[in-house]
Amino acid sequence: MDFTTRPATLDDAPAIQQLIAAAEQLWHGQVQTAAGAVAADLRRPLITLDLDTRVIEATNGDLAAWAWVHGGRRAQIDVHPSYVGRGLGTQLLDWAEERAREHDSDWLAQTVDDADEAGTALLRSRGYDVLATNWLLERPVTGDAPVLPDGVTLRPFAPEDARAVHQVVQDAFDEWQPRRHGYEEWAGTSIERSSFDPELSPVAVAGDEIVGAVISLDLPDSPDGYVDQVAVRRDQRGRGLARALLTYAALGAGRRGKQTLTLWTHSGTGALAMYQRLGMSVRRSTTVYRTSL
Numbered sequence: 001m002d003f004t005t006r007p008a009t010l011d012d013a014p015a016i017q018q019l020i021a022a023a024e025q026l027w028h029g030q031v032q033t034a035a036g037a038v039a040a041d042l043r044r045p046l047i048t049l050d051l052d053t054r055v056i057e058a059t060n061g062d063l064a065a066w067a068w069v070h071g072g073r074r075a076q077i078d079v080h081p082s083y084v085g086r087g088l089g090t091q092l093l094d095w096a097e098e099r100a101r102e103h104d105s106d107w108l109a110q111t112v113d114d115a116d117e118a119g120t121a122l123l124r125s126r127g128y129d130v131l132a133t134n135w136l137l138e139r140p141v142t143g144d145a146p147v148l149p150d151g152v153t154l155r156p157f158a159p160e161d162a163r164a165v166h167q168v169v170q171d172a173f174d175e176w177q178p179r180r181h182g183y184e185e186w187a188g189t190s191i192e193r194s195s196f197d198p199e200l201s202p203v204a205v206a207g208d209e210i211v212g213a214v215i216s217l218d219l220p221d222s223p224d225g226y227v228d229q230v231a232v233r234r235d236q237r238g239r240g241l242a243r244a245l246l247t248y249a250a251l252g253a254g255r256r257g258k259q260t261l262t263l264w265t266h267s268g269t270g271a272l273a274m275y276q277r278l279g280m281s282v283r284r285s286t287t288v289y290r291t292s293l
C-alpha cells in the first residue's frame with residue numbers, strides 16, 4: 001500500500017485523536033486521552049504546523065500515523081494499530097530527529113506507553129536511554145472514613161488557603177523538582193484551572209497551619225476521580241496525613257459517581273512505594289526515552 005506524508009492541519013485533529021484512541025483502546029481496553037487534547041496541542045504557541053508536524057495517510061484516506069516535535073526537544077509519534085509493522089514509525093522518527101536538529105537541539109525525548117511494544121522496540125533499537133518512568137495509579141472510591149492523628153483536621157480548600165498550599169506543595173516538590181514554581185506559575189496550572197475541584201481538594205490543618213494538601217481536578221468526561229498534587233510538610237510525615245488526604249478525595253469522588261481515584265507519579269518522586277502501601281495499584285505506565293543528536 002502507498003502512503004503520503006504531509007504536515008498536519010487543524011482539521012486533522014479529530015482523526016489524530018481517533019488514531020490515539022484506537023491505540024489506547026487496544027492497549028488498555030479504554031480511551032485515556034481527553035477529548036480535544038490533540039486540537040489543543042496543535043494550537044500550542046511553539047508549534048508551527050508546517051514544520052513541526054507530519055501525518056501519514058493511506059491511499060484509502062485513513063490517517064495511519066502522525067508525529068510532532070515540540071520546541072525541538074519533545075517528540076510524539078503514534079501509529080494506528082492497523083498500520084503497525086510497515087515502517088511508518090521509523091520514517092516519522094527519522095523526520096523527528098531531523099526536525100530537532102534543525103532546532104539546534106542536542107537531544108530529543110519521547111514518552112512512550114509501556115504497552116506500545118512496537119514503539120518501545122524501535123526506540124530501544126535506536127539506542128535511546130531511559131530517563132524516567134511514569135505510573136498511573138488507581139484506588140477504590142469506597143472504604144472507611146479518613147483517620148487523623150491528634151491535633152490534625154481536614155477541610156476543603158478555600159481561596160484564602162492558596163498561598164499556604166503553594167508553599168507546602170512547592171517545599172515538598174523541591175525535593176525532586178528541577179525548578180521551584182513561583183506562586184503565579186503554580187496557581188495557573190492548579191487552582192486556576194477550570195477543572196480544579198476545591199471541594200475534593202482537602203487541606204490538613206495542625207493548629208492554625210496548613211501542613212498537607214491534595215489538589216484534585218474534576219474531569220467531566222472521565223469515569224475516574226483525578227488527583228494532581230499530593231504534599232505533606234516534612235515535619236508531619238509518617239503520621240498518615242497523605243493516607244487521610246487521599247482517602248478524603250477518594251470518598252468524595254465516589255459520592256460524585258466516579259469509579260476509581262487516579263493519579264500519576266513518576267520515578268523521580270520516590271512515592272510509588274507509598275502509594276502501593278496505600279492500596280493503590282498501577283493501571284498503566286509510560287517511559288521517557290531520550291537520545292542525543
Ligand SMILES: CC(C)(COP(=O)(O)OP(=O)(O)OC[C@H]1O[C@@H](n2cnc3c(N)ncnc32)[C@H](O)[C@@H]1OP(=O)(O)O)[C@@H](O)C(=O)NCCC(=O)NCCS
Pocket residue numbers: 172173175230231232233236237238239240241242243244264265266269270271273274275277278
Ligand atoms: C509522599 C508524601 C506525600 C507522603 O506523606 P506522608 O503523610 O508522610 O504519608 P503517610 O504517613 O500517609 O504514609 C502512608 C503510607 O506510606 C508509607 N510511606 C510513606 N512514605 C513512603 C516512602 N517514601 N516509601 C515507602 N513508603 C512510604 C508509610 O509508611 C505509610 O504506610 P503504613 O500506613 O503502612 O505505615 C510526602 O512524603 C511528601 O510530601 N513528599 C514530597 C512530595 C511528593 O513526592 N508528592 C508525591 C508526588 S506524586
